Each structure stands twice: as structure tokens, then as C-alpha cells.
Amino acid sequence: MDRKDYLERLEATTDEPDDFFEHVEQRSAAGRTHYVLTAARHGVERGTVIVEESESVVRGYPSVPRILVLDPGIPSFFEAGDTVAIEEKLDGFNVRVAVPGDEESDPLAFTRSGYVCPYTTDRARDLLPLEDFFADHPTKTLCTELIGPETPYTTHDYEGVDSHEFRVFDVRDRESGDPLSVADRRSLCAEYGFAQPRFFGRSEPSAAVETVRDAIDDLDAAGREGVVLKSADGESMVKYTTESQHHDELAYAFSLPFEHGRDFVFSRIVRDAFQAAESDETDDRLRERARALGESILRPMVSTIEDVRDGEPVGERHTVRGDPDAIDALFEHFDEQSLTIDRRSDRREDGERVVEFVKVAESSRDRIRYYLDGGTRDE
């Protein structure tokens, strides 16, 4: 591998290969050697993958900044005169689907951190018209969200999604990461029959404030995550989320307090507090929000402590459904990542294999056990 050459192709902001490649991990996936960037570095996104054999690059998905107030958050983020497109942000798992090789290669599904997930790859090939798309657009990446109650990663319920589905929210150049414009991407997805996130319209930045406010009210009432705003060319993006999403994430984090509690809690409180301050809530409304916040934090944690006390398993519960071999490959994939999986049931339903399992939360289980046994804390 000519490492200097890859730095140029990635437009990295360093020309010292060692500076870049010290953050790169070698992994084996789909029978090939992948070099994966494990953290955003030198202008290149986390999860960027180099496939040595085919000399191809799959660019990582950029992290999306967040505004805490809509006004002046939106008008100060975008250029005056630009047209801002407003789309729903879904609570699922961000998966890039791309063909990092020659025309005979099959498409692969990459997680945000650059792993090839064999199960998600299988589901994408099954549920999305990938052959048609990649035959016409071999150098593109489909940026999708895997949503629904039955996925190995997230469990958020969406009306009309019984198990799991994909939504395509971006189409980018596989190597440069350059996005299609919002208009081109939406029509391209419609053309190939890819389901897309809800579109709330486009407008001048300052006029978008009201549109987003209304959209957020609707999404919040439906327990949905929020919105992403994009400049017309798709290059600039920013997100904003609902109260119910903040509280849902806290409930999740505090059901596994020693895995996620500390990392999640402050940022979600900050989001909620700025939202409350901007909307000038009445005292009753603020009390209601504060109480919901407190309940989303304390109840799941107390419940997890009780589970540990009662010897119940502690961790994320998931159900997956699909091809038996793909499900076996998923568990091998988890095994390679050193996850501890507790399989709760494994059955056939309508010709599909359905497995329920728990990703065991060892830190929470062990810390809680320690404190319940009388262990002390230095603070």
C-alpha cells in the first residue's frame, strides 16, 4: 500500500503517513483486509475504510453538529439566501452501503465505526434494490438508517415498521464523501424506490425557524427524534432534536448506567434546558418537562439495580429476524468484538429465524453488584 497516495486521495490535512495511520486499525472483513480509521483525524471521518486489495476507499459519514436554539441557531448556521431543506432525523443505526471493489463485488454495509456488519449487509441486500442502483452508480455510497424494533443495534418503534427497514438519507461519493444535492438525492432515491425520511420543506434560513418549530412539535408528540437541516447542495448540515428524544436517550443510558450514564447525561440535560429556555415555557410546562426528565433518569436506573439484585440479566435487549446464516454471522461478528451475548430465545417464524438476545452490560452489572455488596465510592 502506498500510504502517501492514500493520504492524498483522502485529502487528509497531514502528509505524514504515521500521523494518520497510527489511528488506523487492520481488520478482516468479507474475506479482505480493511484498514479502518477509528477516530476522526486530520480532516477524515471516523469509520473511513481502505480496502487494500481493490485499492478502494469508503469514506466515513461526517458527524453532524447540533444547534441548541433554533433562533438564531438556523439563520446563523446557514448563509443568508441559501435554501435550507428540512428532513426528519430518524432514531436508528447509521449504515453506509457501498461496493468497495470491482464490478463483480457485492455491496457491503458499514457501521459508523467502519465495521462490516454481516447481518445488516444481508438485510440491505434483501430489502434494498442494490443491484440496480450500483450497476448505474458504482462509485456512490448509500447512507441509510436501519430503523425499527427488530435490529441488532436500536429498537425505536416507528409506526408501520413491524420489524426493520432502511431509509436512505444521503447519497455520497464513496471516496470523496461529496454529497448529492438534496433535490437530486431525493429524486434519485424515488427513482430507485428507496424509502426516505420525511421531508418538511425548504425555505430561506430565517423562515425555516418556524417550519422547524412546527415539525419538532409534531415529531415530539409522536415520540420521534428530530430534524436535520441541509443546505441545498447537501454540504452543510445541522441537527435539532425533540424533548421526547432527550428523555428516551436518558432512559436508555440509565438502564445501563455504568456503560452510558456518565457520557450521556450532561449533554441531554443541556439540550433540554436550552429548548425549555428558548420556548419560554410556562411554569407548569417547565415543571412537567423537569419531572419527565427526572423520571427518565431515575426509574430505569432503579429498575436495573433491582434486576442485578434479583439476578436478572442486564443489558440491551434485541430481536433479529432473517436468514439463519446471516444471524450466525452476526453473533460471530459480536464475538470478534468481544461482546458478551446472552441468547434468550431462538425460534422459527414464517420460515425466518428469530433470535432474542441481550448484549450483556458487564460494567453496570459488576459495578452495581459491588455497591450492593457494600462497596465504597471515593467522592
Place this chain on the structure above:
Amino acid sequence: MDRKDYLERLEATTDEPDDFFEHVEQRSAAGRTHYVLTAARHGVERGTVIVEESESVVRGYPSVPRILVLDPGIPSFFEAGDTVAIEEKLDGFNVRVAVPGDEESDPLAFTRSGYVCPYTTDRARDLLPLEDFFADHPTKTLCTELIGPETPYTTHDYEGVDSHEFRVFDVRDRESGDPLSVADRRSLCAEYGFAQPRFFGRSEPSAAVETVRDAIDDLDAAGREGVVLKSADGESMVKYTTESQHHDELAYAFSLPFEHGRDFVFSRIVRDAFQAAESDETDDRLRERARALGESILRPMVSTIEDVRDGEPVGERHTVRGDPDAIDALFEHFDEQSLTIDRRSDRREDGERVVEFVKVAESSRDRIRYYLDGGTRDE
């Protein structure tokens, strides 16, 4: 200074002077040079001070571990058969008072981190019978809590304390840090007329569980902090706190969210959750606790955001009362620590000087201003 000699006197767990002294800061206090350990290291407590001129040492106050459940927390922490003394833990400012010099030297008040606070020194000399005590016990340290609504550090209200008072909760050897036994210390303090924290009794460790449970219920109802349990010899200590204390601390932390929010929040939630789980609260009681938790987090933060929006000062508000020169020295002391102080009023009352001031919380003010102006967050 023979640094090796000090390592031996401090019984440090290293005999490499550089390992120890790299954490030591040189400061000037009361006209002398103090060498202060800025973090607990090598078995020596944070805030330990060496006064070079008098070749004396003032040992730091040890950090007190915390249990999250009373049962088996108490019986597993103490030796079966030991007698555990239960005393109130006060929400004030931990100050050591000692005479680190020859007999002609005056007593000084040291903060937890080893600063000599000129104002607290003045108040201690004024309010405590230090001359009598140190004439008889020149090598002891009085470990005190400065409590009340008018102090430069904390503002917790205690019934019967109109401005500020001291409570002596420990008496230790100034150099070795060895404590008096609880019984000896309580009678010594009574003899010299030092006010002490409330005593809830002594008992065998497993019997202490019920005593502490009752004490915590009473203290919680009165909005007080909690208890410290000590072995009879005073060597082992452990603390446990009330729900109202957890919520008060969160309210304080989230009134200055970008100073304290992130550091405070997770630990207080953990304390509250284990307390709720141990007491097997009814669903109504748990809901009430969760709601109070949420209100203690969100309301102060929203209120601080509103203050920043309205151009109000943001920070800890304090009032100090006493000798005019001591108050000037306090503000010089804050200035040396690079604190930004906003004096709100400065008046005479009954022959005393009374100053109200705000310790300006620059991080909160500036971060909140940034987000209100539309700034983004990368998460």
C-alpha cells in the same frame, strides 16, 4: 529543605523526592513560604502543607469514602465487634485550624486544598477559643466545618445559625494526621467549649444500620446533609447522605452548569438511585423522588440561561460579615486565585462590614452566551 526527610516524616509511600514534589506547589501565606501538595499522592492527603521556615507540617484532611447502601454497607465497612459512632455530616466548608510554627505563632485556617484563607483565619480566631486550646495542644489540628448562610464558600442554612459558625468534627495530630478517638475528641471539644456536630449514638456495626436509617430520615426531612460513621478510634470513616442533599447539590451544580454540571450530575444520580432501590420505595414515592430530581436539575439551569439572556450576573452569590481588613484580605486572596468577583453591595451593619458578592461563573456565562447566539455542539 531536606526533601527526603519530609518524605519520611509524611510516611509517603515513595522515597523518590521528585515523585512527590512534582505535585507540590510553592505559595506565600501569612508571610511565610508554604509547600502545598495539590493532589492526594503517595499516601499523603491533598492540601498537606510544609512550612519551611518553622520546619512544620500540616497534614491534609483525608477524603472520606461513601457507601451507597446502608445494609450491607455499614457492616461490611467496619470490623464486626467494633463500636461505630454516628455523627451528623454538615454542609459547609472544611477548614483545618493549626499553629504550624513555634509557640509565638498565630493559628491559621487552611482550606481543603491547603490555602490559608485570611478571612476564615480571622473568623476562627474571633469565634473559637483558640488561644486556650493551642496553649495546651500546640501539635494538634482542629478539623472544623464553617457553616451558615454567610460564608465565602457555602451558603447552606442551619437553624439557629444566622451568619456563620464553626463546628469541630475532628481533632488530629498536625503532622501524622492521627485522630483522637471519638469519645476523647467529643469530651475535649466539650471541655474547651467547641460546638460539635450532632451525635446520633454508637453501636455495633449491624445495629448501626437502623440508627442511621432513622437519622437519615430526620436529617432529610430537615434538609440536612447526612452522617459520618467512625470507628471508635476515629481511624475508619465512611459517609452517607440524604436525598435532599443530592438534590440540593444538583440544583447548585446546574445553576452553574458549565462549571459543575458535568462533574456533579452522575455521582448524585447514582447516590439517589441506590438509596431508592435499597428503601424499596413504593411507585408513588419513587415518582416523587424522580420528579424532585428532575426539577433540581432543569429549573436552575433554565433560570441561569435566562439570566445570561437578560444580562444578569451568573455565579455563586455570597455574603461575608466581619472585620473590614479581613474582608479586604479575602478579596485579595480571591484575586491571587484569579477568581472574578462582582461586588454587589458593601455596607456597615452593627459595627461590622457586610459585603455581598458574586463569584462570576465565566465558563457558564460564556458557553451559554455562545449557544444562545446560535453556536453548535459536536455531539
